Amino acid sequence: MKKIYFLMLTALVLVPCCKTKNAVKALEEQKMEEALLTEEELKVNLDSLTISLRKIKPVPFLSTESGAVVLSDKEKMIKPDYLADPTDARNLPTLSQKYRATAIYTVDRIVADLYNMPVSNYDEAIQRIGMELNDMAFYEVTRSLRADSNIGQIISNCAEKEYRAGRANFFWEATTAILVEQLFVCTRDVDKFMPMFDDESAAEITNNFALVHKGISSLVDFYPEMKSLEKVLEPLFLINADNADELRNDLISIKNEISAIRGTFLENL
Numbered sequence: 312m313k314k315i316y317f318l319m320l321t322a323l324v325l326v327p328c329c330k331t332k333n334a335v336k337a338l339e340e341q342k343m344e345e346a347l348l349t350e351e352e353l354k355v356n357l358d359s360l361t362i363s364l365r366k367i368k369p370v371p372f373l374s375t376e377s378g379a380v381v382l383s384d385k386e387k388m389i390k391p392d393y394l395a396d397p398t399d400a401r402n403l404p405t406l407s408q409k410y411r412a413t414a415i416y417t418v419d420r421i422v423a424d425l426y427n428m429p430v431s432n433y434d435e436a437i438q439r440i441g442m443e444l445n446d447m448a449f450y451e452v453t454r455s456l457r458a459d460s461n462i463g464q465i466i467s468n469c470a471e472k473e474y475r476a477g478r479a480n481f482f483w484e485a486t487t488a489i490l491v492e493q494l495f496v497c498t499r500d501v502d503k504f505m506p507m508f509d510d511e512s513a514a515e516i517t518n519n520f521a522l523v524h525k526g527i528s529s530l531v532d533f534y535p536e537m538k539s540l541e542k543v544l545e546p547l548f549l550i551n552a553d554n555a556d557e558l559r560n561d562l563i564s565i566k567n568e569i570s571a572i573r574g575t576f577l578e579n580l
């Protein structure tokens with residue numbers, strides 16, 4: 312009788328245990344299926360953006376392709392006081408902040424160099440964050456932003472690698488920060504920077520932010536936090552310039568909004 316009782320008790324113990332193991336296994340299989348589905352959906356989204364990403368170009372004052380920007384000695388005497396402080400790079404607790412900061416410092420380093428300002432502090436900050444991120448695809452973008460005329464292809468390659476690595480959200484955070492900082496610099500002295508634009512390069516600004524809008528909105532289902540970024544950027548999605556004159560008017564009319572957006576990107580840096 313004792314043996315029968317023992318066997319019954321053992322069965323009662325094992326049955327819930329088996330059910331638990333089966334439930335855990337089923338949950339793991341479900342998570343794997345969801346991960347594969349998410350990866351496939353993200354790939355489809357990226358495929359629809361690839362051609363546009365290849366067409367991205369920096370604004371003229373960052374691009375050697377459109378001719379190096381030359382400032383007079385008199386212009387260089389008035390140093391820009393709006394550049395981000397790279398010493399803030401020592402206290403960046405989140406990955407989002409690290410990607411945004413690196414993007415902004417990369418643009419500001421180029422501007423500082425135009426004015427013959429020291430750039431070693433930017434180099435150190437970018438290198439320090441880069442070591443923490445250990446993201447060679449993104450590093451290649453920052454390294455090539457001004458030096459390589461094929462930056463669109465480099466950005467497209469970066470996107471592919473970041474999507475594959477599960478960093479699609481950080482790719483768009485960084486890319487957006489680069490574009491926002493470029494516009495912010497332009498608004499600090501419209502008269503100085505706008506003559507560098509022709510109608511084609513002005514229209515590219517419109518296309519860039521249309522692309523950003525499409526890219527970010529495609530990620531909202533996978534990264535809910537991207538919804539807040541999309542909301543912050545709304546004023547830039549209204550840029551609809553087809554030529555240099557229209558872009559000038561747009562930049563002047565939303566100068567304060569661009570500054571506010573840039574401020575949001577610099578929060579906690």
